[in-house]
Amino acid sequence: MNKESLILVGAVTVALGALIAVAIARKPHRSGLSTGATKQTVLKLTPLAAPKGTSQKAVLSLGHALWSKAPQIPLRLSRTPPLYAGGHNRDDGHRPSATVRLVKLTGGEVMVRLSWTDPTEDTSKRTKRIADVGSPKIYSRHPRSVSGFADAVAVMLPRKRGPHDSYPSLMMGHKGAPVDLYFWRAGLGFQKLSAAGRGTTTLRRREKLGGVARRTSQGWVVVLPVGKVPARTPVSFAIWDGKRRHRDGLKYFTVWYEIW
Amino acid sequence: MSKHQYAMVMDLNKCLGCHTCTLACKKQWTDGDGMAYMYWNNVETRPGQGYPRNFDRMGGGFDVRGNLRPSKLPPLEDYGEALEYDYGQRLFGGSKKPVMPHVLADYGPNFDEDMGGDDTRNPYHFYLPRICNHCTHPACLEACPRKAIYKRAEDGIVLVDQERCRGYRHCIRACPYKKLYFNVVESMSQKCIFCYPRLEKGRPNACAAQCPGRLRFVGILDDQESPVHKLVVQHKVALGLLPQRGTGPNVYYVPPFLPPKAGHPRATVSQDPRLPVKVLERLFGPRVMDVVRSLEGELRRAQRGSRSEVLDLLIGRNDSVRYALRPDIMKRSASGK
Numbered sequence: 001m002n003k004e005s006l007i008l009v010g011a012v013t014v015a016l017g018a019l020i021a022v023a024i025a026r027k028p029h030r031s032g033l034s035t036g037a038t039k040q041t042v043l044k045l046t047p048l049a050a051p052k053g054t055s056q057k058a059v060l061s062l063g064h065a066l067w068s069k070a071p072q073i074p075l076r077l078s079r080t081p082p083l084y085a086g087g088h089n090r091d092d093g094h095r096p097s098a099t100v101r102l103v104k105l106t107g108g109e110v111m112v113r114l115s116w117t118d119p120t121e122d123t124s125k126r127t128k129r130i131a132d133v134g135s136p137k138i139y140s141r142h143p144r145s146v147s148g149f150a151d152a153v154a155v156m157l158p159r160k161r162g163p164h165d166s167y168p169s170l171m172m173g174h175k176g177a178p179v180d181l182y183f184w185r186a187g188l189g190f191q192k193l194s195a196a197g198r199g200t201t202t203l204r205r206r207e208k209l210g211g212v213a214r215r216t217s218q219g220w221v222v223v224l225p226v227g228k229v230p231a232r233t234p235v236s237f238a239i240w241d242g243k244r245r246h247r248d249g250l251k252y253f254t255v256w257y258e259i260w
Numbered sequence: 261m262s263k264h265q266y267a268m269v270m271d272l273n274k275c276l277g278c279h280t281c282t283l284a285c286k287k288q289w290t291d292g293d294g295m296a297y298m299y300w301n302n303v304e305t306r307p308g309q310g311y312p313r314n315f316d317r318m319g320g321g322f323d324v325r326g327n328l329r330p331s332k333l334p335p336l337e338d339y340g341e342a343l344e345y346d347y348g349q350r351l352f353g354g355s356k357k358p359v360m361p362h363v364l365a366d367y368g369p370n371f372d373e374d375m376g377g378d379d380t381r382n383p384y385h386f387y388l389p390r391i392c393n394h395c396t397h398p399a400c401l402e403a404c405p406r407k408a409i410y411k412r413a414e415d416g417i418v419l420v421d422q423e424r425c426r427g428y429r430h431c432i433r434a435c436p437y438k439k440l441y442f443n444v445v446e447s448m449s450q451k452c453i454f455c456y457p458r459l460e461k462g463r464p465n466a467c468a469a470q471c472p473g474r475l476r477f478v479g480i481l482d483d484q485e486s487p488v489h490k491l492v493v494q495h496k497v498a499l500g501l502l503p504q505r506g507t508g509p510n511v512y513y514v515p516p517f518l519p520p521k522a523g524h525p526r527a528t529v530s531q532d533p534r535l536p537v538k539v540l541e542r543l544f545g546p547r548v549m550d551v552v553r554s555l556e557g558e559l560r561r562a563q564r565g566s567r568s569e570v571l572d573l574l575i576g577r578n579d580s581v582r583y584a585l586r587p588d589i590m591k592r593s594a595s596g597k
Contacts (some may be wrong), residue, residue: 012304049342084403084407084430086332110419124447143334145336145444146297146334146335146336146339146442146444147333147334147335147336147429147442189446198405199405199406199407201406201426202424203423245333247426247427247428247429248405248426248428248430249405251347
């Protein structure tokens with residue numbers, strides 16, 4: 001191979017590499033599960049600073065004026081790859097339209113407001129039956145379905161808050177890099193969990209998580225308090241669609257963002 | 261692999277279909293919220309669709325290569341809703357309407373009772389009581405991504421850790437017997453616990469203790485003195501359900517054998533079976549007719565006046581014949597010694 005050919009091959013290789021890099025940076029990370037300790041392009045989320053004296057309780061109201069002032073940032077969602085045998089967990093290509101807004105209280109606590117489109121309301125809440133005979137009260141214990149799944153959302157932050165040279169694994173953190181999870185499931189309510197790797201998610205029963213969720217004509221709006229968050233703390237989000245039998249690792253997820 | 265394995269043998273020739281076992285279990289374990297449709301023990305009639313409907317044709321378990329083959333997740337319609345009756349209004353509220361279930365009962369546990377099979381000259385049916393099989397290779401355990409299901413090392417009992425379960429229901433899809441149930445109120449899966457708290461106190465399982473037909477035998481499979489060892493390992497007259505699913509069930513059945521068809525009084529059961537062989541083979545595997553022939557041989561021996569240890573065992577005159585419980589191994593292992 002002569003000198004000109006070598007230069008040409010080199011140039012093509014560099015160009016292809018650049019194109020692939022740009023494509024990865026622009027497109028949703030379909031293979032984002034492999035994202036472990038490798039840090040990617042920083043995706044910034046800037047919270048709105050709440051006026052001094054604003055209480056967490058006040059911001060938990062979805063109608064609070066701060067929410068309309070906070071920047072609304074669209075989330076780039078990906079679907080996890082099929083994890084289990086059986087066809088129902090294949091990616092059908094659908095992605096909900098999701099946005100996030102953040103408000104930071106003067107004490108450093110951050111409130112996360114997520115809204116996303118979901119035309120069907122899937123909840124594990126026990127529904128009151130319309131009785132054929134007698135009082136409807138006696139039927140209120142009946143489950144809606146034993147094979148249905150509920151819509152849900154989660155916010156994940158590293159246990160160690162603040163700037164990170166390398167992110168924890170997107171798969172619920174990893175050994176030595178635990179994560180905290182702020183979770184809401186329709187019908188079940190709010191839960192705080194922790195994990196250090198896939199399959200290790202543990203409910204922190206003693207830590208009650210206050211939050212607020214509302215069903216809208218478009219989908220869901222949920223506000224979660226995620227505690228004190230120093231600048232440049234990584235954060236990621238996940239959304240489950242009950243209609244698509246999402247649960248466990250079957251979900252929409254984002255790569256790591258950073259709260260600035 | 262567990263050090264020991266608790267097992268149960270049920271003699272299907274003695275089952276009356278009275279459901280006392282079901283009620284004993286229901287009263288003891290599953291009368292809480294979200295458990296109305298749960299029958300950790302159920303009795304179904306064969307031929308019939310079972311509980312949940314067609315569970316035995318649904319799939320689950322492992323293929324020949326050992327890969328999980330999960331089925332669909334049965335909807336509530338395949339179980340049938342637990343019926344509520346408005347006794348309060350009828351008896352005390354002045355209602356003149358008759359007592360009726362709140363929905364049309366179009367399916368439920370043992371919905372096929374008394375339907376039977378074949379023509380009127382040669383009818384057949386038998387009852388099939390079922391609990392969790394506490395499998396040697398539990399597909400539910402294999403399927404759970406959270407490792408919320410575990411098999412106890414000391415006695416082989418399979419349990420769901422209620423602290424770890426998040427209600428994903430991969431276990432229900434994986435179980436070929438559909439013996440895990442989702443509790444909507446608790447948002448987690450629940451299943452038969454083989455009455456381990458009773459066994460630890462030296463008492464037999466509630467379903468076995470209450471059985472008027474005395475058809476259940478309980479013991480450690482590797483304990484040579486236990487009735488389950490004698491029936492399963494020594495005499496080989498009891499078989500697991502759906503063995504082709506590869507989970508190694510530890511509940512065994514002495515297969516039913518009815519008299520030969522009408523008009524063939526001298527024929528043996530295996531020569532002219534009233535119960536179609538294919539029905540038995542589908543449920544208990546290809547060895548079932550060997551077992552039927554063996555049982556018939558034991559019956560002939562007894563009819564000739566000889567002693568049959570198998571029949572003596574299967575009669576199960578008292579608790580000491582039917583149960584060989586070992587609370588000692590459970591406590592020893594549980595305390596880590």
